[in-house]
Amino acid sequence: MSLKLILSINAGSSSVKVSIFTYTSPTTKPKQIADIQISGLTSPPATLKYSRNGSQQIANKEILSVRSAQDAWAYILNTLINDHDFTALQHPDDIEFACHRVVHGGDYERPTRIDQDTFHHLEALSDLAPLHNAGALEIVKAVHDKCPKTTNIAFFDSSFHATIPAPAKTYAINQDIARKNGLRKYGFHGLSYSYINRVCASHLSKPASEMNLIALHLGSGASACCIRNGQSVDTSMGLTPLAGLPGATRSGDVDPSLIFHFTHEAGKLSPGSTKDMHITQAEQVLNKESGWKALTGTTDFGTISSKAGEGDEMCKLAFDIFVDRIVGYVGSYYVKLDGDVDALVFAGGLGEKGSALREAVVKKVGCLGFEIDRSKNEKPGDEVVVDVGKEGARHRVLVCQTDEQAEMAGQCAKESDNLRRP
Helix, strand or coil, X not given: CCXXXXXXXXXXXXEEEEEEEEECCCCCCCEEEEEEEEECCCCCCEEXXXXXXXXXXXXXXXXXXXXXXXXXXXXXXXXXXXXXXXXXXXXXXXXXXXEEEECCXXXXXXXXXXCHHHXXXXXXXXXXXXXXXXXXXXXXXXXXXXXXXXXXXXXXXXXXXXXXXXXXXXXXXXXXXXXXXXXXXXXXXXXXXXXXXXXXXXXXXXXHHHCCEEEEEECCCXXXXXXXXXXXEEECCCCCCCCCCCCCCCCXXXXXXXXXXXXXXXXXXXXXXCCCCCCEXXXXXXXXXXXXXXXXXXXXXXHHHHHHHCCCHHXXXXXXXXXXXXHHHHXXXXXXXXXXXXXXXXXXXXXXXXXXXXXXXXXXXXXXXXXXXXXXXXXXXXXCEEECECCCCCEEEXXXXXXXXXXXXXXXXXCHHHHCCC
């Protein structure tokens, strides 16, 4: 069988990350063969990183010519094609599928081939998530222009949460207006939670459809998810990724009236608005000017955690706020699962690397039967899933190296016959 290429693309406002996978059939697991990313699009000069088969080829090369998502895609494609040692990709037509992580998918419940109608519908959804969908749609256009024979597939971060029951996803507002405008909880980080559920099930030698997890995706954007029988039954993010836990620049949950006391111009357009992306002052403040940055002056939670341990008052406050909010969701979801919990799972950059954060959270929820093994927690190792809980504790504590790129490639390969263009 001939090898086929799947590109998993994760485009944000300031970066474009692409992972390249090969596969042979819907029943084979895709194999990652390269990884390339350009970052710093909003703070030039942009930089390039490129690794092939686990070996670093280019690290932090400054590229002055790249200033937009379209520039980034053109540069990435040229780099891959002009690498004569990378024989898997020698022409744009070699790419069968381009998988795009789209944050807000509205009512889309599964991966969807992007045609003209789908694209326009996703553009309309950008009104719900103006700060999150725009980057993905720019890359979709760029791939279509440069790789016309490639099939573009949208993978939605909200799809995994389509199973959330009505009481958890419904806001107590006029339901005629809510239904007309799509105002409900959608939830995000779904690709991560789908991956977490699958690999943790394998680790625990249990069917994925029987897993009960309290999963934490903790990074600059952070959320919690309650998984029962392998399905999402609640999550901390809501209509947009702003709800729930605070993050690097996000406020997380606040009293809805707060913003009108914070600025009386909340409803006016932000200076960052464009004709393609309308952002209000409220969205700008709560999404980009809050969180740890507003409290401490830095978005680096590693620095915050370290300084908190050294007695820095504001860093300790930021650390404690994060722990407090996480613990609230763990307790709530424990009750939703009736105490029948296979594991508390830490994932995302902070969940995977933040030993002090994990220890603080687990200590607070010790009354529920979670305990941490300090030596395992300090050095969890490099396995995809590692148990850092204390032996004999009522419930397990796991650290999972989540991989949204691999999850997209895996789902794409499995559904390739249905997703391929006629």
